[in-house]
Amino acid sequence: MLQQTRVEAVIPYYERFLARFPDVGTLASADLDDVLSLWAGLGYYSRARNLKRAAEQLVTRFAGRLPDGVEMLRELPGVGRYTAGAIASIAFDHPAPIVDGNVARVLARLVGLREPIESSAVKARLWEEAERLADGPAPGDLNQALMELGARICIPRTPRCDLCPVSRFCDARAVGDAASLPVRAPKRAPKIVYAVAALVLRGGKALAVQRPAKGLLGGLWELPGGEVGARERGAAVLARVLRERTGLGVASIARTGAFDYAFTHRALRTAVYRCEAASGRVRLDGWDRHRWVAPESFAELPLAAVSKRALAIACDSDG
DNA sequence: AATCCGGGGGC
DNA sequence: GCCCCAGGATT
Numbered sequence: 001m002l003q004q005t006r007v008e009a010v011i012p013y014y015e016r017f018l019a020r021f022p023d024v025g026t027l028a029s030a031d032l033d034d035v036l037s038l039w040a041g042l043g044y045y046s047r048a049r050n051l052k053r054a055a056e057q058l059v060t061r062f063a064g065r066l067p068d069g070v071e072m073l074r075e076l077p078g079v080g081r082y083t084a085g086a087i088a089s090i091a092f093d094h095p096a097p098i099v100d101g102n103v104a105r106v107l108a109r110l111v112g113l114r115e116p117i118e119s120s121a122v123k124a125r126l127w128e129e130a131e132r133l134a135d136g137p138a139p140g141d142l143n144q145a146l147m148e149l150g151a152r153i154c155i156p157r158t159p160r161c162d163l164c165p166v167s168r169f170c171d172a173r174a175v176g177d178a179a180s181l182p183v184r185a186p187k188r189a190p191k192i193v194y195a196v197a198a199l200v201l202r203g204g205k206a207l208a209v210q211r212p213a214k215g216l217l218g219g220l221w222e223l224p225g226g227e228v229g230a231r232e233r234g235a236a237v238l239a240r241v242l243r244e245r246t247g248l249g250v251a252s253i254a255r256t257g258a259f260d261y262a263f264t265h266r267a268l269r270t271a272v273y274r275c276e277a278a279s280g281r282v283r284l285d286g287w288d289r290h291r292w293v294a295p296e297s298f299a300e301l302p303l304a305a306v307s308k309r310a311l312a313i314a315c316d317s318d319g
Numbered sequence: 320a321a322t323c324c325g326g327g328g329g330c
Numbered sequence: 331g332c333c334c335c336a337g338g339a340t341t
Contacts, residue, residue, distance in 0.1 A: 002335090002336040002337090003335095003336075003337045003338070004335060004337050004338090005335065005337095006335050007335090007336070009335085010336090044337085046338080046339075047337090047338085050338080050339090077338090078338065078339090080338045080339085081337085081338090082336075082338085083336090083337075086336070098336080100335085100336045100337075101335055101336075101337085103336085144336090148336095150336090151335090151336080156333070156335095157333080184333095
């Protein structure tokens with residue numbers, strides 16, 4: 001859960017998750033949809049899928065226990081160099097290094113690395129430094145201290161060097177450029193995507209569709225709809241998208257609103273509709289499953305934040 | 320080496 | 331509004 005996600009954001013999800021799946025065996029035998037519903041809203045949904053697969057492998061290969069070595073830990077899905085090092089050092093007290101976003105910033109300043117932190121040369125150097133530091137009497141404590149230093153004192157933009165216990169060893173402090181380190185490569189502008197989505201009703205039930213396991217928002221449910229061209233708009237476009245992607249004809253289409261939503265590397269502009277579906281069988285294109293649900297219980301499905309937004313707008317109007 | 324993959328806390 | 335977060339998998 002903590003991969004690329006702040007501790008404060010994780011805590012409520014972590015509490016609910018562990019209450020529901022208190023041990024590896026429970027998670028391994030759980031229904032994937034139940035795992036996803038507890039993950040819904042946290043983002044990076046492949047992590048949930050990987051975590052469940054890892055639990056399954058722990059049961060079948062390791063009798064439900066975590067191995068203590070970095071090499072075997074890294075064989076688990078979703079466990080990379082950082083996570084393997086964190087488990088090995090914190091749980092088992094092995095001298096394994098870790099470099100997360102916080103540690104990278106601390107070390108870039110401490111050592112004085114002034115090339116873009118994304119470069120492989122800098123990354124290699126960071127892991128070397130982290131390895132040197134972890135090779136001591138309490139590697140788990142050392143690693144956690146490094147991360148905590150980065151999260152509390154050696155923060156981005158406004159480092160609190162006056163409070164830093166290692167400022168007298170810090171190259172950036174001596175040079176005076178701590179606030180501008182680490183250097184980051186410029187990021188590309190998000191791509192603008194236009195979309196339509198609709199609450200499709202038939203006999204008082206609403207059509208919910210499940211996204212494919214791989215890719216964006218994998219395995220989550222949403223309102224049917226889809227990407228449209230930048231200048232496409234209106235009820236006819238919605239009707240065409242729904243016919244192509246659900247096989248359903250729709251009528252009495254009402255536009256209930258629109259909203260903008262920002263993913264990290266995508267800017268989404270969605271027009272939201274409500275409509276009645278004609279009779280006929282659902283034939284999905286681009287979704288794994290569908291369900292007809294009571295509109296009030298749509299929100300109980302595992303939905304991404306963007307889909308909750310669309311649903312709220314679809315239900316908001318009295319149209 | 321690049322790209323993809325979410326969401327929100329904190330400024 | 332912007333930055334960046336207790337990264338990993340895929341291509």
